[in-house]
Amino acid sequence: MARPSRFDTDQLLDVAVRLAVASGPAGVTMSAVAKEAGAPSGSVYHRFPGRAALLAEVWLRTVERFQEGYFAALESDPDVRRSACAAARHVVAWSRAHPGQAALLLYGAQDFGRADWSEEHRARADRGNDRVRRSLAALAADLGAEGHRATERVSLALVDLPLSLVRRHLRAGDPLPAHAEALAEECALALLGPP
């Protein structure tokens, strides 16, 4: 029904990921993406109405890809503690498998200009965040510890701490060591407390 595209959305987003890894979110400019993809700026603006939309899409695509497996891990086992371990491991394993996108995950939505996003993009981000929050609260409840504070501790164990482990190595430039998944699991179990 029309001319075929030489530069499709995913391809441009891949370029954006590379640029963000190399120079941070600030390095993801419309002209940098165009140059790196070998495309004229017009093609980039044809796909994305502006820089804010590009940044939103690259962030949301990455987060949603990560969360897909994360949710699966969180409900992977009838034994809640085993699910928790799977979730902690998933953070590390996914980062190992996708080091570029993992580097993005270490930033926050704010670093990708959340304040300038469209209403839809913000809603999409909130949807994902809420889902994570609810899943972690449910897991905390299943562990027998309810309340805001217990959920906070579970979040630290299954999200922040594994991410910190990843950050520590990616920031230093070296790949994740072989024992990283095991370490994330041990730490998560220690934080969840005795059964």
Next chain:
Amino acid sequence: MARPSRFDTDQLLDVAVRLAVASGPAGVTMSAVAKEAGAPSGSVYHRFPGRAALLAEVWLRTVERFQEGYFAALESDPDVRRSACAAARHVVAWSRAHPGQAALLLYGAQDFGRADWSEEHRARADRGNDRVRRSLAALAADLGAEGHRATERVSLALVDLPLSLVRRHLRAGDPLPAHAEALAEECALALLGPP
């Protein structure tokens, strides 16, 4: 011996901190600092040879101010576990006392353009990092657990996890809750394992 300065270094760095909190490291531009301080750009360039130097100074000043108390906490008690608790608490307490500078601490040197820093600035950053690494390794040894992996776990307990706790609240925009220090301490103890 000369005309008195209307804009001294610390004053300009304070402005830089405010800008970084508001718009991230990318918002710390020479012209933004000048405008926010009510100074002409020439005055800013008189204090700092360029933007890289300004970013390095604002980052290093913040980190060094934080580390000052952190080292004291790490060696505050003959009982190693008590020192560890003090260190974990310090991260949260310092962030509570200095929310602006704490927001900077959640970034990394790379976000402040480390790649463009002078040799001196980089050496200064390395010196601080090495000192932290050594202190944590010594503490790990005192706990009876030696080796790379034990040090990594101690670092997670006494640096990354308390920082994650701070990040979680600052990113959301709310102040640190009253129980934050206690939570950091509990989590740190859980990660260090049984005595």
Next chain:
DNA sequence: ATGATTCTAGAGGGGTCTCTCCAATATTGT
């Protein structure tokens, strides 16, 4: 073939930022 549609292609305006440069100015030591 023809028109409709989708996309490429890139020039250029308007803005911001970094950094340089020079004149003006206020203070101190003598």
Next chain:
DNA sequence: ACAATATTGGAGAGACCCCTCTAGAATCAT
């Protein structure tokens, strides 16, 4: 009073970036 000096004050060049706009090319449906 006067020279020395550290600093202010700001204009402006050059680079980069965001975005708009127009022209044309490639494809599909009829």
